[in-house]
Amino acid sequence: MELLNMKYPYPIMVNLAGKQCLVIGGGPVAERKVFSLLEAGARVTMISMEFTERLAELANHSAVVLHRQTFHPSMMTSEEFMPFTLVVAATNSAEVNAQVYEFATVHGKLVNVVDQPELSSYIQPSVVRRGKLVIAVSTGGASPSAARKIARELDNNYGEEYEIYLDFLSEVRHLVQSQIADKQARQRMFKEMLDWDVLEKIRDGSFDNWKDKLYLAIERGPWPNGLAGQVDTDRPSWSTITDFGQRV
Numbered sequence: 001m002e003l004l005n006m007k008y009p010y011p012i013m014v015n016l017a018g019k020q021c022l023v024i025g026g027g028p029v030a031e032r033k034v035f036s037l038l039e040a041g042a043r044v045t046m047i048s049m050e051f052t053e054r055l056a057e058l059a060n061h062s063a064v065v066l067h068r069q070t071f072h073p074s075m076m077t078s079e080e081f082m083p084f085t086l087v088v089a090a091t092n093s094a095e096v097n098a099q100v101y102e103f104a105t106v107h108g109k110l111v112n113v114v115d116q117p118e119l120s121s122y123i124q125p126s127v128v129r130r131g132k133l134v135i136a137v138s139t140g141g142a143s144p145s146a147a148r149k150i151a152r153e154l155d156n157n158y159g160e161e162y163e164i165y166l167d168f169l170s171e172v173r174h175l176v177q178s179q180i181a182d183k184q185a186r187q188r189m190f191k192e193m194l195d196w197d198v199l200e201k202i203r204d205g206s207f208d209n210w211k212d213k214l215y216l217a218i219e220r221g222p223w224p225n226g227l228a229g230q231v232d233t234d235r236p237s238w239s240t241i242t243d244f245g246q247r248v
């Protein structure tokens with residue numbers, strides 16, 4: 001079976017809020033990994049002989065815990081290792097990084113090895129963030145520069161307005177879920193509301209006013225309870241959901 005031979009990375013968004021993560025190494029690459037872990041709300045512990053200035057500064061503000069020492073598997077009993085959800089091997093020694101990998105894998109931890117993508121159990125993509133919208137680009141280690149370049153292109157195409165847009169979509173989705181009982185009606189609404197010119201409204205400053213009117217209209221209803229197509233004439237008809245948002 002074709003599927004059995006596939007070995008593509010499995011793309012998931014991991015919730016690391018409040019999770020303990022361990023980073024071995026304290027150079028610029030470790031620093032980059034630590035900043036993205038902190039952005040995800042992780043609690044970071046580091047082991048390294050040396051640390052960059054910014055890492056030392058983070059430690060001064062209690063954002064990370066630093067252990068200034070050489071990594072050796074024996075220095076951590078498995079009990080101590082238990083709290084770590086994931087591990088990053090970011091020293092400049094391929095041998096030490098491979099040791100970290102072995103050690104972490106034996107203990108069932110997710111591990112990123114910065115110089116050996118083939119060992120990594122996860123690879124870090126290049127990321128564009130707009131609030132709830134996360135666009136991740138990966139080449140699976142083939143060309144980190146290409147991943148970065150493509151992410152920059154997306155960065156130019158998806159402006160800051162997407163943060164407000166995603167908050168809006170999330171909010172209106174909850175509102176629709178509470179107001180429209182019929183599943184088909186809801187799903188059609190979710191699809192068709194993407195055709196409303198919301199991004200345009202955010203850009204031209206008319207969004208807040210329009211949103212208030214839209215929410216009132218959704219709350220006012222009434223919305224169909226029957227099957228698609230069986231809608232009373234005084235209710236917003238199926239054919240007008242697309243332009244419902246434009247008319248409020």
Ligand SMILES: C[C@@]1(CC(=O)O)C2=NC(=C\c3[nH]c(c(CCC(=O)O)c3CC(=O)O)Cc3[nH]c(c(CC(=O)O)c3CCC(=O)O)/C=C3\N/C(=C\2)[C@@H](CCC(=O)O)[C@]3(C)CC(=O)O)/[C@H]1CCC(=O)O
Nearest residue numbers: 115117123124125126127138139140141142143144145147
């Ligand atoms: C996306 C990003 C995320 C991040 O790290 O935060 C990331 N690398 C970034 C930048 C970058 N890295 C390197 C350059 C120099 C130019 C070049 O070499 O191309 C640049 C470009 C730059 O700095 O502009 C050098 C490099 N990187 C790796 C190796 C080792 C090797 O290939 O063996 C070497 C060679 C070391 C050497 O030999 O000197 C390995 C990995 N780098 C990855 C991720 C993973 C694969 C991502 C993928 O392709 O899917 C992977 C496998 C492991 C991992 O880290 O998970 C981040 C962009 C952040 C942003 O968006 O701004």
Ligand SMILES: NC(=O)c1ccc[n+]([C@@H]2O[C@H](COP(=O)([O-])OP(=O)(O)OC[C@H]3O[C@@H](n4cnc5c(N)ncnc54)[C@H](O)[C@@H]3O)[C@@H](O)[C@H]2O)c1
Nearest residue numbers: 025026027028029030048049050070071091092096114115
């Ligand atoms: N994944 C990526 O995006 C990427 C990008 C560039 C480079 N790299 C690779 O990452 C490696 C690290 O890059 P860097 O610029 O941060 O290197 P660096 O040389 O500046 O820092 C290495 C760090 O590892 C620590 N270290 C070394 N041996 C150790 C040990 N036995 N125990 C504990 N700490 C130890 C050092 O004290 C230092 O803080 C590079 O050698 C390169 O192979 C990866």
